[in-house]
Amino acid sequence: MKEEIIIAGFGGQGVLSMGKILAYSGVMQDMEVSWMPSYGPEMRGGTANVTVIISDDKISSPILHEYDTAIILNQQSMDKFEAHVKPGGTLIYDGNGITHHPTRKDITVYRIDATEEAARMRSVKTFNMIVLGGYLKVKPVVKIENVIKGLKKSLPERHHHLIPMNEKAINRGMEIIHEMEVEA
Amino acid sequence: MKELKLMKGNEAIAHAAIRYGVDGYFGYPITPQSEVMETLMAEKPWDTTGMVVLQAESEVASINMVYGGAGCGKRVMTSSSSPGVSLMQEGLTYLAGSELPCVVVNVVRGGPGLGTIQPAQSDYFQAVKGGGHGDYKLITLAPASVQEMADFVEDAFELAFKYRNPVMILSDGIIGQMMEKVELKEFKPRWTPEYIEENFPWATTGKKKGQERRIITSVELDPYVMEDFNYRLQAKYKACEENEVRYEKIMCDDAEYLLVAYGSSARICQKSVEIAREKGIKVGMLRPITLYPFPEKQLKDLAAQVKGILSVEMSAGQMIEDIKLAVECKIPVQHYGRLGGIIHSPGEVIEALEQKIIGG
Amino acid sequence: MSDTNTIISPENLIYKKTDVLLDNTMHYCPGCSHGTVHKLIAEVIDELGIQETTIGIAPVGCSVLAYNYIDIDWQEAAHGRAPALATAVKRLMPEKNVFSYQGDGDLAAIGTAETIHACNRGENIVMIFINNGIYGMTGGQMAPTTLPGMPASTCPAGRDVSHDGAPIKISELLAQLPGTCYVTRQAVHTAANVRKAKKAIRKAFENQQANKGTSLIEVVSTCNSGWKMSPVQANKWMEEHMFSYYPLGDLKDE
Ligand SMILES: Cc1ncc(C[n+]2csc(CCOP(=O)(O)OP(=O)(O)O)c2C)c(N)n1
Secondary structure (H helix, E strand, C coil), X not given: CEEEEEEEEECCCCHHHHHHHHXXXXXXXXXXXXXXXXXXXXXXXXXXXXXXXXXXXXXXXXXXXXXXXXXXXXXXXXXXXXXXXXXXXXXXXXXXXXCCCCCCCCCEEEECXXXXXXXXXXXXXXXXXXXXXXXXXXCCCXXXXXXXXXXXXXXXXXXHHHHHHHHHHHHHHHHHCEECCCCC | CCCEEEEEHHHHHHHHHHHHCCCEEEECCCCCCCHHHHHHHHHCHHHHCCCEEEECCCHHHHHHHHHHHHHCCCCEEEEECHHHHHHCHHHHHHHHHCCCCEEEEEEEXXXXXXCCCCECCCCHHHHHCCCCCCCCCCEEECCXXXXXXXXXXXXXXXXXXXXXXXEEEEEEHHHHHCEEEEECCCCCCCCCHHHHHHHCCCCCCCCCCCCCCCEECCCCCCHHHHHHXXXXXXXXXXXXXXXXXXXXEECCCCCCEEEECCHHHHHHHHHHHHHHHHCCCCEEEEEECEEECCCHHHHHHHHCCCCEEEEECCCCCCHHHHHHHHXXXXXXXXXXXXXXXXXXXXXXXXXXXXXHHHCC | CCCHHHHCCHHHCCCCCCCCECCCCCXXXXXXXXXXXXXXXXXXXXHHCCHHHEEEEECCCHHHHHHHCECCEEEECCCCCHHHHHHHHHHHCCCCEEEEEEEHHHHHHHCHHHHHHHHHXXXXXXXXXXXXXXXXXXXCXXXXXXXXXXCECCECCCECHHHHCCCCCHHHHHHCCCCEEEEEEEECCCHHHHXXXXXXXXXXXXXXXXXXXXXXXXXXXXXXXHHCCCHHHHHXXXXXXXXXXXXXXXXXXX
């Protein structure tokens, strides 16, 4: 098994930490992982993305230009990364603020309205966990129990009381993600 | 017990330094390596191992603090990124001239000038050819993974003390910023003053009764004495070239074409090799792990086997000069690489190979 | 009858050069202040019994070879960087006594940043600062401390303040920093001044032993070669011109 993912959105959406939790979950499952962020001050408020690779075998390049899955959380990232999903690959996006929806027909497109859902759940901070739940529903690359273990590892002790809320968000994400018909 | 952690290359450097028993770190913030000092400051090793960590007023000061510490026989290090390492060149030539061991990490970013904070490999010449004035070399290690960032701290100190010469760990923004699994070694105690006294008869630790005073210096006004010293330095580098070359060969046995790449570029090229092999192109890769000393002999041997070499680095073509010298222009050698902080993709490398070497 | 053997017999000994000062012939010009200050440091090290625990940091400048004269362990720094070396030596071996020895070009021009920041951190070290108002080693060029109107090879018509700025009073500047505990300006051109300067150097080392912070001793000095004067003229010129701009005495003593 090998899954090459890009997660892209605004800085502050929890893009990097979502990737980190995913990577940690891979470690918990004894898999090889890499996590390569865009970095630098432009991330604060600007766009941020992270490439995560989870694999049974040793990982060669941590930098890719084609992905099995793209998780896209704003329009700029849609413009940049839709074309870089491998044929037959998966694109997951949050519809919030998206004006140009995906058009490719050779990939499977899922939509998850996590921004809306997070607002409804009154926990904007769990936005990225809703997205993560959606992703794991369509691509169960790691077990949920390992995600929880990963969360424990990546969150400082003083935030461990938030784990049940995050678990709830993951489950909610699994419920609300749905496949989209790509219009001609 | 095996302890696996997920961390950035920069963080791995810091943790490895504490665990290896490094005595002092002196640094100045610069992207993309600031996590090294940030991690050290958060870990507070002065409370546990007694390691000194100090933020200096500049890279000029930090490399000279390294000089002071090294002169006492302590294991001391610094880290920076390209513009800061340019400032350190003065200190580095003094360290080499005074035969002091130390470790300097360069998490390279694109230049020239202030350039970009994005990764590059354009400081190769500066690292392997000396960088400052005078006839000296830096032993240069090029890690290609977070694990190697951790492991090379120890390797670098061992080489530094074996040859009494500064060692550079030449990394870049990719290896520094990415997270991978890493297994950290057990904590080792720092060297005791007694150990230093016994093993480093040159260290300035205070002149004991009946003992000659010790002087750490690089100045010698008599040119004949200075010439002898230079010959001695060169002999040391020769021994280093004979004994310390490290490299990794990937799918070279039946290779018709060869990629040569180090550090993060080698990771990308490894993927290129995988893709090319699927397409039926017999490509192998040589990854120099020591950039100085350079794996000349290994390249010369491979030149007898392959039809052409593509040197792949995120620069305008620096390592290619050493490759050409090694293969004595017997086969075509071309360069490919993106510049200014752009990272080439595995696919672009294959295209370049097809156009410049296979088609060429 | 007084043959030489009786003269040099121990009971006639009234002055002995300290063993910490080596017998190597000094390379300094006749009349230079470096040699006197070296001797004072050597005597203080001897009297405090700290020869085995003292590490000196030599600069680039005329005193680059200071390690040939004082019998202790030494490190020779790049131009201006002595305070950075001293910082690390002291932090890594806090039980040792560490001092830097620097000229005005070294301490107050190329090494200004290292000087100010070592003092600002309050590094627990001694800094000996020889201010001769000129670049001695490179042949008499203008220094940051060259007086207004004073000629040097790179300002042959004399320092023009409108062009080069005024001479820097670095000790006054350093005395402002909370990290310094003792900043004093001394001279070594008369027996009385030599005695005072020695006291100051001793106090500085005692401060270090008491963990008080940075002690800086400026010694206003002559450079008769650079100034193109005889040693006697140079001393007179120093009294008449240097002391009014660089007044002797303590700037700070806490
Ligand atoms: C980087 C660098 N620049 C310039 C020099 C040349 N240089 C050697 S000594 C010196 C001036 C030293 O003057 P000062 O510190 O006043 O000491 P003095 O010789 O007067 O005792 C200079 C400019 C050098 N060695 N290194």
